[in-house]
Amino acid sequence: MVSAAGICFVCYMLLLQNKPPANLDGYPSRDLIASSIQKKKIRKDHLAKRTPFRTLGRHIVDKHGQRLKLVSVNWYGASDELMIPGGLDIQNRYSIARSIHELGFNSVRLPYADEMVTRNPVIQANQLVANADLIGLRALDVFRAVVESLTETGIAVIINNHITQARWCCDGNLCDAKWENSYLGPFCRVSQTEADWIRNLITVMSPHIRDPLVVGVDLRNEIRGPSGKLLWDSWAAAAEKAAEQLHALQPEWLMIVEGVSSANHISGAKSRPVILSIPDKLVYSAHVYGWSGWGSLTPYWYRNYKSFARDMHHNWAFLLDEDIAPVWIGEFGAPAEPNKGDLHYWKNLIRFLHKSDADFGYWALNPRKPKHNKVESYGLLADDWRTPMFDYRLHDLTNLTPIHSAGEADSPVHPG
Numbered sequence: 001m002v003s004a005a006g007i008c009f010v011c012y013m014l015l016l017q018n019k020p021p022a023n024l025d026g027y028p029s030r031d032l033i034a035s036s037i038q039k040k041k042i043r044k045d046h047l048a049k050r051t052p053f054r055t056l057g058r059h060i061v062d063k064h065g066q067r068l069k070l071v072s073v074n075w076y077g078a079s080d081e082l083m084i085p086g087g088l089d090i091q092n093r094y095s096i097a098r099s100i101h102e103l104g105f106n107s108v109r110l111p112y113a114d115e116m117v118t119r120n121p122v123i124q125a126n127q128l129v130a131n132a133d134l135i136g137l138r139a140l141d142v143f144r145a146v147v148e149s150l151t152e153t154g155i156a157v158i159i160n161n162h163i164t165q166a167r168w169c170c171d172g173n174l175c176d177a178k179w180e181n182s183y184l185g186p187f188c189r190v191s192q193t194e195a196d197w198i199r200n201l202i203t204v205m206s207p208h209i210r211d212p213l214v215v216g217v218d219l220r221n222e223i224r225g226p227s228g229k230l231l232w233d234s235w236a237a238a239a240e241k242a243a244e245q246l247h248a249l250q251p252e253w254l255m256i257v258e259g260v261s262s263a264n265h266i267s268g269a270k271s272r273p274v275i276l277s278i279p280d281k282l283v284y285s286a287h288v289y290g291w292s293g294w295g296s297l298t299p300y301w302y303r304n305y306k307s308f309a310r311d312m313h314h315n316w317a318f319l320l321d322e323d324i325a326p327v328w329i330g331e332f333g334a335p336a337e338p339n340k341g342d343l344h345y346w347k348n349l350i351r352f353l354h355k356s357d358a359d360f361g362y363w364a365l366n367p368r369k370p371k372h373n374k375v376e377s378y379g380l381l382a383d384d385w386r387t388p389m390f391d392y393r394l395h396d397l398t399n400l401t402p403i404h405s406a407g408e409a410d411s412p413v414h415p416g
Helices: 004-018 030-038 093-102 114-119 139-152 182-187 194-208 228-249 305-321 340-356 392-400
Strands: 054-056 059-061 071-074 107-113 156-163 214-218 254-258 282-287 327-331 359-362
Touching (some): 030 392, 071 327, 093 139, 194 228, 340 392
Parallel strands (some): 071 107, 107 156, 214 254, 254 282
Antiparallel strands (some): 054 059
16 A cells, blocks of 8 residues: 555655746747737627527537637636726726737636625726726626627627635635535625525626627536535536526526536536526536646646546546537636646647537636736736737647637537
8 A cells, every 4th residue: 555655755756847847849939829820810790690609419509500619718807806807907908808809719708706796896996097987887887898898899708607705716715615605604704695696697697688799607616625526416406596597587698517626527417417498508617727637646737648538538528529518618727938747738638629629718818816916827918918928828729729710600510
C-alpha cells in the first residue's frame, strides 16, 4: 500500500516537473495569429436572423435546422465584488463588444451574483468613467445595458448565475457551493432559499424577454460540496423547477444545466436526465481546467491524452457520442505565459475539443480581476480592454471555430 507521504512526494515531483516555462516555438508569430483571426469576422445582426435556437440531438440548431456552434467567451465582473462587468472604467461597453466580435466569438457568457440582484447598489462613478451615460445607475441597470451592447453588436448572450455572495468564485465555502444555502443558517453572510434563487433568475432575465439574442440562461455555476457527484439528483430537480418558471416567461430560451463536482461531472444524466416540458431547449455544460479531475490524485495538468480523453467521455462527452444533447464547455482556460503543465493540459483539451466538436466558452476576456486590480493571467485582452493577446490560445481557439465566419450557419443537421 502506498503511504500518504509517498503520494505527497509523487505529487510534489509532478508539480516540479511541470513548473518550468513551456516552449511555444511551435506556434505562429503574433502577426500571423492576428491575420488568421481577422479573416473570421462575424456579420453584424446575422445571428438575430437565425433565432430562435433549439436543440436537435447533440447540436444546437437555428430556426432553419442549421447548426449553431457556440464559440463563446466569458466577460465577468457582475459576479464579483464590484457587481458590474469588468472594464467599464476603461472602455465603452460597445467598444468591448466590438472587440469580442472581432476576435471571432459569436456569444458571451455573462455571469452575475445573487447579491448583485438583492442589493442592486448604485455603481460608483469611478467604475463607469468610459460609460458616462450609465453613471448614477444601479447594478441591474448597468448589467442590462451591457447585455444590450452585446446583442446590438450581433453577439448572442447567455446569462449565468455564478455565485451567491458577490466575490471571486469558486472555493470551498459552502455558502456559495449550491443554488441555496439557507439550511446553513446564520453561517452565510448572504443567505438564500431555492425560491430566492429562482426569483433572482427571473429578475435578471425579465428585461430581456423580447431580445432574440439573449438566447439562454446558465442556471448555476459549478455545483459542488462534500457530497460530490451525489448532488446530481437534487440539482437536476432544482434545475427543472427553475427552467419551467423561466420558460413561462420566454419559452425560446435555452436552459443550460452544468454538471456537479465543480461542473466536472454530468455522468449522473445517464440514469437521471434533466427533463423539461419543452424538451428541445436543454443544453448541458461542463468546465475543464488544468486542476480539474475532482476525486483523483492526478489533475489534468499531468494526465496523458488517453487518460484525459477517458475522463472526458465518462464525464460528459457520452452525451455527444450518443446524440443525446448538446454539451457546452462553458469554462476552460490557460495563462498567457504557460508552464509545461499548463500547455500539456491545454493541448490535450484542444485535441479533444477538435475531436468532439463541442461548443465552448473560454475563461475569460478580462485582463484584470476586480479585487485589488490583480492581473487575470487567463485574460485575452490587454489592460486597455482593446488590444488582443494574439498568442497560442487565440490561435488554437480560432482553429476550433468553423472554417467560415463564426456567425454563419455551420452545417445542416438532419434528424436521425
